[in-house]
Amino acid sequence: MTFGTVSVVVPPEAVGEIVVMTMVERISFSTAPASPGLVGTGLGFDISLSRDIQPLKEATVTIGYGDSLPAWVNPSRLVLARYVEGAGIYVPLVTTVDTAAKTLMAKLNHFSTFQVMQRSPSDTVSTVKVFPNPFRPKLGHAAVTFSDLPALTRVRLYTVAGEKVQDLATNAAGMAAWDGKNLSGANAASGVYYGFAESGTQRKTFKVVVER
Incomplete structure (x- = not known):
């Protein structure tokens, strides 16, 4: 990826058959609405399988973003969000951020389009x-x-x-x-x-x- 590194770890027997996983950097993103306080950074990717199936167990994705974040981003508030095509919305995933290593990690149980976003916590x-x-x-x-x-x-x-x-x-x-x-x-x-x-x-x- 031009913005950094992305690795996906899929546990054994998570798919149940032999498939090819493809990961491609996203150049543009849907303008679909996200949860309140969620703003896209323009960094993301697509993950797909050669068969129309989804993993039976959680996969782990780790993203190394390096120095590619926009200047306005607060790294501690980064989340990975999944685009739900049928609903036309972005859904944030619980994300672990390591600001020292400049990485974020999330668990996936559905492959789709993903975007790194900044989430502002609620005040209530x-x-x-x-x-x-x-x-x-x-x-x-x-x-x-x-x-x-x-x-x-x-x-x-x-x-x-x-x-x-x-x-x-x-x-x-x-x-x-x-x-x-x-x-x-x-x-x-x-x-x-x-x-x-x-x-x-x-x-x-x-x-x-x-x-x-």
């Missing part, structure tokens, strides 16, 4: 978005994403009986991901879970449904 927990919800691992869902929150928001999940299931914190872009496991590392059972987002004096309650 009342705007929280939870997706996918219900969380259905059998349909290929790998994690529940909590977005549109302030940076460093505490996100706690509890069973209906009040047992703590997970305790998370959002990144600089106001996002966090739950892999569906409890604090012991076991899969959380099917059911309804109560979520609590807390930032300073702000609090927001929501529900997350797990269907295994």
Whole structure:
């Protein structure tokens, strides 16, 4: 890529058959709307397979952006966003940024068009978005994403009986991901879970449904 390096690691048996994966740098992008506070940098790429299938397990993409970012970008707020062609929108992925190494990493369960974007965190927990919800691992869902929150928001999940299931914190872009496991590392059972987002004096309650 002219803007840096991109590597994709696909776990064994993620596809189930022999295919060819192609990755091409994107020169232009759709002007489709993105989530509020999400602005494209113009850096991105397409990933496709030689068959019309999608991975059964998450792939990991690592992007080395070097010195190619526009001057207005705050690297700590970078996210990788996937273009959803059927809906005509960009959806941000939970992204780990290493500003010292100038890299960002994200998990993918769908190959498509991707663009590096800058996301501004919300200033209130009342705007929280939870997706996918219900969380259905059998349909290929790998994690529940909590977005549109302030940076460093505490996100706690509890069973209906009040047992703590997970305790998370959002990144600089106001996002966090739950892999569906409890604090012991076991899969959380099917059911309804109560979520609590807390930032300073702000609090927001929501529900997350797990269907295994």
